[in-house]
Amino acid sequence: MSLSARQRVLAVAGITLAGLLAGAVPAATAQSVAAAPDIPVANVKQHLADLQSIASANGGNGGNRAHGRAGYKASIDFVKAKLDAAGYTTRIEQFTSSGSTGYNLIADWPGGDTNQVLMAGSHLDSVTSGPGINDNGSGSAAILETALAVARTGYQPTKHLRFAWWGAEELGLVGSKYYVNNLPSTERAKISGYLNFDMIGSPNPGYFVYDDDPTIEKNFKDYFAGIGVPTEIETEGDGRSDHASFKNVGIPVGGLFTGASRTKTSAQVQKWGGTATAFDRCYHSSCDTTTNINDTALDRNSDAIAHAIWNLSSGTTTPPTGTVFENTSDVSIPDNGAVVTSSVNVTGITGNAPSDLAVGVDIIHTWRGDLVVDLIAPDGTVYNLKPYSSSDSADNVQTTYTVNASAEVANGSWSLRVQDRATYDTGYINSFKLTFP
Incomplete structure (x- = not known):
């Protein structure tokens, strides 16, 4: 897990964040679910021994196995060989960071x-x-063994499965950013969910679940509830690992x-037991x-x-309709400066x-944390979509929010109101849309 000076935080007040790119497919709803196999921890530990x-x-x-070092390339080759032998179609992406090939x-x-891709990834x-x-052999080894379990069981899911091992995460999520930034928007829209695993074997462990997409979050919480292990929302590393990309x-x-x-x-x-010391000393x-x-x-x-x-x-x-x-x-x-509206x-x-009004927002901006974004109903009621956050250093606001607007008459003029509340960064509203079921 990389240690960023500015952690990205996206806090949404009073609404549920669907976490979707405008026009993208929403998170999956499980139907006719096949039972997942037990993942042998001995196999995961063997992968860790090999990485060691x-x-x-x-x-x-x-x-070490750091970016630009021989140990990293050997790690990539090790994982790739396992997946090739299991029947996966693999490819290696190359990028440059800090003067070295990643x-x-x-x-x-x-x-x-x-057209419905579920991804799981870890930085290698x-x-x-x-x-x-x-950090992060544990996540990398666990998804490797899960991928091999898919092959062993001959699992044929409804959706397409894709696994990824990222480079140069420790330098600022470089590998995953490269992947996402070079993915055409049509391909991004096919990804129904991305699952990230970064440090899952800490010696003094807690059990933290990312507080992001509610469907994904519920799947993890349900699993741990089923084995009697309490969970907490993950806050220490928000925005510091590859899911942020x-x-x-x-x-x-x-x-x-x-x-x-x-x-x-x-x-x-x-x-959870353990001691009142660092989760990972x-x-x-x-x-x-x-x-x-x-x-x-x-x-x-x-x-x-x-x-x-x-x-x-x-x-x-099901794609958004209506x-x-x-x-x-x-x-x-x-x-x-002053507020602007679309x-x-x-x-x-x-x-x-409706109680699930879809509000599609596409704002191009060089520091989105500067922005306050509101939906204004025809009667003037304000629904805050995104508050100001000085630490939210990423570019752009490109997502679909879900708002309970059932108290509002549908017909009339609705506005997206945006204000930049800090200096140095600029941008514009590219588009704004409402989708009624």
Whole structure:
């Protein structure tokens, strides 16, 4: 997990964030779900032992698997060989960061609806100071073994399955950003969900679930509830791992985490056991070796990954339907200036607006945290979509919000109101639309 100076935080007040790019398919609803297999933790640990051996053979002081180092390329080759032998279609993406060549590994399981893609990913690189077995051999090994379980069982899901191992995450999510930024918008729209696994075997573990797409979140929470393990919402690493690259373009995301350098509270010790010390005392250190893994946490999280992948890939998705009112005229947003609006005139809709009004927002801006975004109903009622957040350093606001507007008469002029409340960054409203079921 990379340590960013500015953590990306997207807080939404008073509404549910659907987490979708405008026009993209929503998160899956499980139907006719096949039972997920148990993921043998011994197999996951063997992958970790192999990654440790690769690190030890590359570099001094215990070695590493960092971007631009021989240990990283050897890690990519190791995972690729396993997947090729299991029948996956694999490809390696190359990019450049800090003057060195980086690599992403993308693996597709043949079959399934390629217009509905469920992805699972982990970063495979370590920091230069250690072998990176918990961060993030743990996530990488778990999704590798889950992918191999798909092949062993001959699983044929409704959706298309894609697994990914990212490079240069520790340098600022470089590999996953490269993948997403080079993915055509038509291909982005086919991704029904991205699941991220970064540090899932911390030696003093907590059980954290990403608070993002509600369907993905529920799948993980249901699994842990079923085995009697309480969970908490993940806050330590929000925006610091590869899910942010997908979330920033409106793709639904979710994931698991067992904690990094933050100290486990006494209440969390009561809940999960362990000690009131760091979740991972070897975070980004040379001691992040195979001895730095909690087997129980690794086992539980590996099984939770399989549970979610089987559930979410077995369902179907339905594109948004209904009557669309859209304004595609550009509206410039002044830097640290006055509010601006983009409006649509809704006509021909009987009665009130729905409780799940889809509000499609496409704002191009170089620092979206500067922006406050509101939906204004015909009677002047304000629905806040996005508050100001100085730490939200990503570009653009491109997503679909779901608003309970059932108290409003549908017909009339609805507006998207935007204000830039800080200096130095600029942008414009590219489009605004409302979709009535």
